[in-house]
Amino acid sequence: MAGDSFAVRLIRWQRQHGRHDLPWQGADAYRVWLSEVMLQQTQVTTVVPYFLRFIERFPDVVALAAATEDEVLALWSGLGYYSRGRNLHRAAQKVVSQFGGVFPEHFEQLQELPGIGRSTAAAICALAFHQRRAILDGNVKRVLARHGGVAGWPGDGRVEAELWKLAEARLPASDVAIYTQALMDMGATLCRRSKPRCQECPVHTDCAAYQADRVAEFPAARPKKVVPERQAVFLLAMHGNDILLEKRPPSGIWGGLWSLPQFDTAEEARAYCTRTGIETNECRELPGFVHTFSHFKLSIHPLLVSSQRIPTQAAEAGTVWLEVSDALQAAISTPVRQLLLTLNAGRATGI
DNA sequence: AATCCGGGGGA
């Protein structure tokens, strides 16, 4: 037992203690791909309901390819990193147009699909096609950095290259799918970032970090960076139960999503109202809040305007008036959802 | 408040 290889011990642990009830386990390439893209920046418990909704609405890659981007982003709403959703849609269309709706099995071909890089391609190859390919996601980086005692921040190119080498070297000759699942499950349940359960780990006897009693030091943390804070005014233009939404540019923050008209200052928001014929007689500021991104904070100042009439002047391109309840079903970001929900709650309590 | 995260795309 103790003399067994790293992979053999992980596989045995997975059979006994790993997760076996995830809805994409043992599934076809479409489901494995969908789950892997969703899991790229997001934890399992968050992903599961989104995954189930996607599969219900788009049971196969042909159905996904036939949808509009707006539909896909509406189902993606709240998951974040919306380029994943846009790439997912484009990749589905490519699978249909170039591969007749059948997922390619070649590692290189998979990486030519938008949103699929080295690790995601390897995950599809290993989990769906039982090929001998190494993945390296965040969980695996942590497991390998601790077990191998790999110093340095994994975001560093040289450190990452070392981890890829280790990932390849640890691969078993067979049972790669269950081994791959073992690595991910171990990272999520035992070899966690905080409070790791090393006593239960099947490879703690030769884990470099554990043997040196330095588990908390691996992997090294990302170098600190100060995040700047920006200000923005979000215009909530109401007409009865309708609210004005504006489609964001196809790339950048919340790319392709429906958002509230956004301005640097309240003066610019008022000027916009005047220009487009939105009355500003009833106009007040709602409580502000901060939304945090990876590289900056956005301090949001909501401005509520109730217009008696819907503007008849030429509407701005890419805008739409929607009932608030319909807007909540659209492709919107989390801060916009929060504001719309606040609006509903306020209406219910007469505020 | 701090931390985590695969891939795209431009420098």
Added chain:
DNA sequence: TCCCCAGGATT
């Protein structure tokens, strides 16, 4: 080949 970008959940 770097380096920057990107959203939300968890701790």
